[in-house]
Amino acid sequence: MSQLSASHGKGTITGNRYTFAPRMAKTPKSFIREILKVTGRPEIISFAGGLPSPDLIDVEGIRVAADSVLKTDGRAALQYSTTEGYLPLRQFISERYKKRLGLTISPDEILITNGSQQCLDLIGKVLIGAGDHIAIERPGYLGAIQAFSLYEPVFHPVPLVNEGPDIASLEHTCRSHPVRMFYGVPNSQNPSGITYAEKWRRDVADVIREHGVLFVEDDAYGELNFSGDSLPSMRSFLPGQTIITGSFSKILAPGMRMGWVVAPPGIMEQLVIAKQASDLHSNYLSQRIAYEYLLNRDIDIPIRKIRTVYQHQCAVMIRMLQEEFAETVSYHHPLGGMFIWVTLPAGCSSMEVFEQALRENVAILPGMPFYVDGGGTDTIRLNFSNATDESIITGMGRLARVIRRMTGA
Numbered sequence: 001m002s003q004l005s006a007s008h009g010k011g012t013i014t015g016n017r018y019t020f021a022p023r024m025a026k027t028p029k030s031f032i033r034e035i036l037k038v039t040g041r042p043e044i045i046s047f048a049g050g051l052p053s054p055d056l057i058d059v060e061g062i063r064v065a066a067d068s069v070l071k072t073d074g075r076a077a078l079q080y081s082t083t084e085g086y087l088p089l090r091q092f093i094s095e096r097y098k099k100r101l102g103l104t105i106s107p108d109e110i111l112i113t114n115g116s117q118q119c120l121d122l123i124g125k126v127l128i129g130a131g132d133h134i135a136i137e138r139p140g141y142l143g144a145i146q147a148f149s150l151y152e153p154v155f156h157p158v159p160l161v162n163e164g165p166d167i168a169s170l171e172h173t174c175r176s177h178p179v180r181m182f183y184g185v186p187n188s189q190n191p192s193g194i195t196y197a198e199k200w201r202r203d204v205a206d207v208i209r210e211h212g213v214l215f216v217e218d219d220a221y222g223e224l225n226f227s228g229d230s231l232p233s234m235r236s237f238l239p240g241q242t243i244i245t246g247s248f249s250k251i252l253a254p255g256m257r258m259g260w261v262v263a264p265p266g267i268m269e270q271l272v273i274a275k276q277a278s279d280l281h282s283n284y285l286s287q288r289i290a291y292e293y294l295l296n297r298d299i300d301i302p303i304r305k306i307r308t309v310y311q312h313q314c315a316v317m318i319r320m321l322q323e324e325f326a327e328t329v330s331y332h333h334p335l336g337g338m339f340i341w342v343t344l345p346a347g348c349s350s351m352e353v354f355e356q357a358l359r360e361n362v363a364i365l366p367g368m369p370f371y372v373d374g375g376g377t378d379t380i381r382l383n384f385s386n387a388t389d390e391s392i393i394t395g396m397g398r399l400a401r402v403i404r405r406m407t408g409a
C-alpha cells in the first residue's frame with residue numbers, strides 16, 4: 001500500500017493506495033541515493049557517490065570539542081535555542097567571508113541550517129510558487145533539482161560551457177520568461193566540476209542585474225579550490241540580489257549537518273519564518289561543537305590538507321583518463337571540488353556503461369538525473385575524493401576496458 005498516487009481523492013486511502021499531494025509526483029527520487037544502495041557492497045570500487053574522504057575527518061578533534069562543550073556548558077548546549085543559530089558561529093562565518101573573499105556580511109544576514117541542502121528547501125519555500133520560472137545550470141546539481149521540484153517551478157536549464165553558464169542562453173531565458181532566480185554553483189560545480197571564470201562572473205551578473213533576477217550562489221565547494229585562490233563571490237557584483245549557501249560538510253564533517261544561508265535582510269526574515277516552521281532551529285549541540293572546534297585551531301591547516309589530497313586524487317584519475325581511455329572520452333579538468341565530468345564516445349550510453357561497469361565491480365554515476373529536460377545520456381560523473389590511489393588506478397583500468405569493449409576501440 002505504498003504506491004505514489006498524485007490524484008487528490010477525498011480521503012487519503014483509496015482501495016489499496018495512498019494518495020499524496022500533487023507536488024510529490026513532480027519530485028524525482030535521489031538517483032544517487034538509489035544507486036548507492038546497489039553500490040555499497042565492499043567489493044565495489046565506487047566513483048558514484050560524493051562523499052568527502054573519511055580519512056580527512058578529524059574525529060579526535062571533534063571528540064575533544066564535544067567533550068569540552070558538554071563538560072563546560074552541557075545543559076545549555078542540550079537546550080532549545082534560537083532559529084537564527086549560535087551567534088559566535090555566525091560571527092565566525094562572517095569573519096571568514098571577510099578574510100577569504102573581502103565580503104562584508106553581518107552575522108544578522110546569516111542563518112545556520114541543517115546542512116546547506118536545507119537552504120535550498122527554505123529558498124524554494126519562500127521564493128517559488130507553483131508555475132514560477134527559475135533558471136538552473138545544465139547539468140544542474142541534483143539535490144537542488146529535487147529540493148526545488150517540491151515547489152513545482154518551471155525549470156529553464158542554461159547550458160554550462162567551460163567558463164560558466166552560456167551567457168547568450170542566460171540572456172535569452174531571462175528575456176523570454178519572468179525568471180525569479182538563477183541557481184548556480186560557481187565554484188567546482190557539481191556535477192561538471194566547472195568553475196566560472198572571473199570575467200564570466202561579471203557577465204552573468206550583468207544579465208542577472210538587468211532582469212531583476214535573484215542569484216542563488218551555492219558555494220558548497222568554495223573552500224576546495226586546489227590552488228587555494230578564491231574567485232569573487234557573485235554577491236560582490238550583485239549586492240542585495242544574491243543569496244549564498246555555505247556548508248561545513250566538505251571541510252569539517254557532513255554528518256554534523258551544518259550549513260548556512262546568507263541573504264539580504266528582507267529575504268532573511270522570510271527564511272527565518274520558514275525555518276521556524278520546518279524545525280525550530282538547527283541542531284544546537286552540533287553548532288556548539290563546531291564552534292568550539294573552530295575556535296581552538298587554525299582551520300586553514302586542515303583545509304589546505306583537504307585541497308592537497310583531493311588535488312592529488314584528481315590528478316591520479318586524470319592521468320588514468322589520459323593513459324587508459326586514449327581519445328575515447330572527453331572530460332573537464334576541474335580546478336577543485338570532488339568530481340570529474342566525462343562525456344562518453346558517441347553512441348555510448350551511460351546507463352549501459354553503468355550496468356557493464358557494475359559487473360566489473362566499479363560504480364559510476366550516469367549523468368541523466370542532472371538534466372531537467374532530458375539529455376546527458378552520454379555523460380558520467382566520477383568522484384575522486386572518497387578513493388585511494390590504488391582504487392582509482394584499478395577502478396579506472398576496469399572502466400576503460402568496459403568502454404573499449406562497448407565501443408570496439
Ligand SMILES: Cc1ncc(COP(=O)(O)O)c(C=O)c1O
Nearest residue numbers: 115116117141190220247249259
Ligand atoms: C552543490 C551542492 N550543494 C549542496 C550540497 C549539500 O551539502 P550539505 O547539505 O551537506 O551542506 C551538496 C552536497 O554534495 C552539493 O554538491
